[in-house]
Amino acid sequence: MGPMALPLSDQDMDDLAAYFSSQKVTPIAVPDEVVAAGKALYMGGDMSRGLAACTACHGPRGSGVEQAKYPNLSGQHPAYIKAQLIAFRTAARENDPNGMMRDVAKKLTDQDIEALSKYVAGLH
Numbered sequence: 001m002g003p004m005a006l007p008l009s010d011q012d013m014d015d016l017a018a019y020f021s022s023q024k025v026t027p028i029a030v031p032d033e034v035v036a037a038g039k040a041l042y043m044g045g046d047m048s049r050g051l052a053a054c055t056a057c058h059g060p061r062g063s064g065v066e067q068a069k070y071p072n073l074s075g076q077h078p079a080y081i082k083a084q085l086i087a088f089r090t091a092a093r094e095n096d097p098n099g100m101m102r103d104v105a106k107k108l109t110d111q112d113i114e115a116l117s118k119y120v121a122g123l124h
């Protein structure tokens with residue numbers, strides 16, 4: 001990335017920033033049953049498995065809580081969300097304070113991750 005950014009002038013960077021911030025997030029079509037399964041877990045967690053509701057930290061619209069460093073999830077690509085959940089589950093990603101996300105992710109099945117990643121991407 002460094003060599004590509006080097007020749008950019010301040011004006012180029014301002015132009016690029018303006019361009020990217022003007023882009024709209026494209027909503028993704030998700031089947032109803034996947035939305036329902038993802039929503040149930042996201043909003044309510046699963047007490048029988050000790051699984052915390054995602055909304056508790058990431059908010060009902062997936063917009064996160066900036067001051068608490070809970071990241072925004074809405075509009076992220078499903079493949080990205082899925083990859084992050086798998087990375088937390090295997091502890092390949094371990095930058096979450098106090099292992100918060102690893103605790104959540106280790107309780108998720110592959111099916112949960114599939115449903116959640118599609119549901120979360122559609123949150124606004």
Ligand code: HEC
Pocket residue numbers: 041042052053054055056057058069070071072073080081082084085095096097100101104116120
């Ligand atoms: C106890 C609070 C908490 C709960 C509950 C929680 N998360 Fe998180 N989550 C976090 C924190 C904190 C991070 C950021 C870790 C870091 O610093 O990168 C995070 C990061 C993520 C990321 C990566 C975002 C990115 O931009 O890379 C995803 C995806 C995610 N969470 C999904 C979920 C899902 C899905 C659930 C519910 C099954 C959930 N989280 C429940 C606190 C939580």
